[in-house]
Amino acid sequence: VAGGIPIIKVVREAFVGNQFESIHGILNGTSNYILTRMTETGMDFAPALDEAQKLGYAEADPALDINGWDAAHKAIILASLAYGFWLDPAQISVAGIEGVTAADIRFADELGYRIKLLATIKAGPERQIEVRVCPTLIPQTHVLASVNGVFNAIAVRGDVVGESLFYGRGAGQDPTASSVIADLVEAALALEVPRACYGFTSHDLYGRCLPVGEAVSKYYLRLAVEDRPGVLAQIAGALGESGIGILSVIQPEGLEGEAIPLVLMVHDAAYSAMQAALGKISALPCVKAPPVLFHVESFS
Amino acid sequence: VAGGIPIIKVVREAFVGNQFESIHGILNGTSNYILTRMTETGMDFAPALDEAQKLGYAEADPALDINGWDAAHKAIILASLAYGFWLDPAQISVAGIEGVTAADIRFADELGYRIKLLATIKAGPERQIEVRVCPTLIPQTHVLASVNGVFNAIAVRGDVVGESLFYGRGAGQDPTASSVIADLVEAALALEVPRACYGFTSHDLYGRCLPVGEAVSKYYLRLAVEDRPGVLAQIAGALGESGIGILSVIQPEGLEGEAIPLVLMVHDAAYSAMQAALGKISALPCVKAPPVLFHVESFS
Numbered sequence: 001v002a003g004g005i006p007i008i009k010v011v012r013e014a015f016v017g018n019q020f021e022s023i024h025g026i027l028n029g030t031s032n033y034i035l036t037r038m039t040e041t042g043m044d045f046a047p048a049l050d051e052a053q054k055l056g057y058a059e060a061d062p063a064l065d066i067n068g069w070d071a072a073h074k075a076i077i078l079a080s081l082a083y084g085f086w087l088d089p090a091q092i093s094v095a096g097i098e099g100v101t102a103a104d105i106r107f108a109d110e111l112g113y114r115i116k117l118l119a120t121i122k123a124g125p126e127r128q129i130e131v132r133v134c135p136t137l138i139p140q141t142h143v144l145a146s147v148n149g150v151f152n153a154i155a156v157r158g159d160v161v162g163e164s165l166f167y168g169r170g171a172g173q174d175p176t177a178s179s180v181i182a183d184l185v186e187a188a189l190a191l192e193v194p195r196a197c198y199g200f201t202s203h204d205l206y207g208r209c210l211p212v213g214e215a216v217s218k219y220y221l222r223l224a225v226e227d228r229p230g231v232l233a234q235i236a237g238a239l240g241e242s243g244i245g246i247l248s249v250i251q252p253e254g255l256e257g258e259a260i261p262l263v264l265m266v267h268d269a270a271y272s273a274m275q276a277a278l279g280k281i282s283a284l285p286c287v288k289a290p291p292v293l294f295h296v297e298s299f300s
Numbered sequence: 301v302a303g304g305i306p307i308i309k310v311v312r313e314a315f316v317g318n319q320f321e322s323i324h325g326i327l328n329g330t331s332n333y334i335l336t337r338m339t340e341t342g343m344d345f346a347p348a349l350d351e352a353q354k355l356g357y358a359e360a361d362p363a364l365d366i367n368g369w370d371a372a373h374k375a376i377i378l379a380s381l382a383y384g385f386w387l388d389p390a391q392i393s394v395a396g397i398e399g400v401t402a403a404d405i406r407f408a409d410e411l412g413y414r415i416k417l418l419a420t421i422k423a424g425p426e427r428q429i430e431v432r433v434c435p436t437l438i439p440q441t442h443v444l445a446s447v448n449g450v451f452n453a454i455a456v457r458g459d460v461v462g463e464s465l466f467y468g469r470g471a472g473q474d475p476t477a478s479s480v481i482a483d484l485v486e487a488a489l490a491l492e493v494p495r496a497c498y499g500f501t502s503h504d505l506y507g508r509c510l511p512v513g514e515a516v517s518k519y520y521l522r523l524a525v526e527d528r529p530g531v532l533a534q535i536a537g538a539l540g541e542s543g544i545g546i547l548s549v550i551q552p553e554g555l556e557g558e559a560i561p562l563v564l565m566v567h568d569a570a571y572s573a574m575q576a577a578l579g580k581i582s583a584l585p586c587v588k589a590p591p592v593l594f595h596v597e598s599f600s
Contacts, residue, residue: 004461006314014306017481143467146443161304161478164468167443168461178461181317 001074002027002152004175005168006182010156011081018158020082023121024297027074027133029150029170030058030065031097031117035105035135036148039114044102057150067096068117072133075119078154079131082121084206091209093132093271099292100135104222107250107263111220113137113296114145120297127207130215137220137296155299213272218247218296221266223281224259224289231286235262238284242277244269259288265296301374302327302452304475305468306482310456311381318458320382323421324597327374327433329450329470330358330365331397331417335405335435336448339414344402357450367396368417372433375419378454379431382421384506391509393432393571399592400435404522407550407563411520413437413596414445420597427507430515437520437596455599513572518547518596521566523581524559524589531586535562538584542577544569559588565596 001008002025011020026032034048041048049066052058064070072094080086097117108115118136123129138145143165147153152170157163169175225231236246245267252261266274278291301308302325311320326332334348341348349366352358364370372394380386397417408415418436423429438445443465447453452470457463469475525531536546545567552561566574578591 017478160474162469168464174460
């Protein structure tokens with residue numbers, strides 16, 4: 001997990017005295033390279049992926065990197081080590097970066113955010129763990145927003161140690177070799193002395209995944225709507241019926257024929273409530289394309 | 301070392317497959333808090349120290365924090381673990397932040413730098429290790445420049461793992477307790493299984509400190525000079541006689557009576573050559589106060 005960053009040793013040994021409040025990670029170098037280039041140059045997803053492949057940062061079949069599952073596998077390992085039970089991949093929320101457009105990155109910048117493929121692991125109520133891996137808006141002032149290119153970084157918040165962050169090369173033969181050598185040395189020491197096994201008990205004993213629909217978050221919502229009066233009122237109405245408030249709105253000038261973008265930053269809401277509202281919004285005649293929804297992480 | 305940051309475990313275990321090319325650390329939270337406040341507000345050293353004491357970030361007797369030796373003790377431990385022999389404190393270069401003025405921070409900012417109390421540990425030629433702890437100009441674009449307040453951070457460059465960085469709370473009872481708990485767990489495991497001792501051999505077998513005079517660095521030099529033509533030529537001449545080039549010059553408008561500040565960024569030079577040049581410069585009649593000299597670290 002995370003190539004040269006010794007995050008497993010940190011979670012399992014160095015922070016053994018902590019309860020983990022949250023772990024936030026940029027865990028896939030390919031996705032981060034693509035999003036970084038999109039942010040730096042304004043280019044769209046397809047040419048950025050093309051560039052990453054030419055430079056050897058993306059595999060010929062980049063599916064697992066792009067669709068979020070490579071990062072999700074690592075997040076599941078980290079969450080399992082941090083909380084002591086194996087998480088079921090079917091119970092976490094995973095989305096990739098294919099749906100991020102140059103326009104989204106521009107709107108996010110205007111709102112004071114960067115878009116990263118972020119793994120979010122949080123302790124919730126009643127031993128429930130929230131895990132998601134998806135394109136996420138991060139405040140530009142947060143150190144994770146400055147992690148660029150193929151680098152990985154993981155921010156860990158422990159109840160005793162407080163905030164900490166680990167940064168390094170997340171892939172490549174040399175950084176990975178550095179970690180493998182450390183593992184071999186540990187295994188060689190264990191040959192002489194069988195150490196306590198870091199086993200896990202069954203899923204139900206120590207905790208469970210928070211159901212995806214119950215996870216609460218702020219959201220970035222981009223719609224394509226008709227350019228006429230009253231549209232914002234209809235959208236706000238549909239959100240309001242689900243008890244969801246709006247934090248801010250960007251409505252740029254018309255660009256693409258009759259449909260124009262409408263970007264909303266949405267207040268804390270359960271994902272299920274948000275999905276219900278999106279169902280109503282999609283059905284409105286003034287909405288011309290499927291809504292684009294990203295999580296916003298404020299690290300509170 | 302560094303409170304909640306598990307840097308000793310990283311150096312000793314996680315990066316066991318690496319030769320360390322360099323370790324750069326912000327290792328004293330008190331100094332970093334003071335320099336951060338001076339940078340944020342433009343205040344001078346004395347009121348910033350006063351504020352740190354009122355907030356409990358500095359001891360009633362803050363000498364070890366302020367004069368660089370608290371950070372130096374930690375740097376010696378890190379260097380000894382990284383290179384396998386104990387370094388002699390008398391052979392390293394240590395300076396504190398008392399000599400940093402609000403003007404220095406302003407000039408550094410103008411030149412694109414932040415001033416930090418930085419521990420620099422570098423592998424040199426022929427098994428010589430360069431270690432210094434002193435106020436150091438860091439490029440604003442480097443991640444260490446953004447480590448503010450009482451936080452600590454350590455950037456490690458290994459020949460296999462490449463660049464990595466570790467960030468967290470460097471002091472305080474909770475972060476330190478987190479590290480002590482991890483140490484106790486490790487000690488408890490070792491009770492059952494006496495593990496290989498991490499001992500060191502004698503000083504001379506594996507390496508030695510690079511003599512302070514031989515260490516090469518760029519420098520920030522601030523002089524108080526007479527405000528008349530020909531002064532810069534005399535200073536540049538004295539540096540040139542020692543074979544030292546100038547990278548850039550700031551000569552602000554006169555502020556303090558007859559003496560005005562003259563700030564020079566000086567090219568790579570051995571510390572002994574720089575001291576020789578400073579001797580000549582101090583003796584010039586146009587130079588009105590002892591020169592102020594800080595290292596500049598470009599992380600190359």
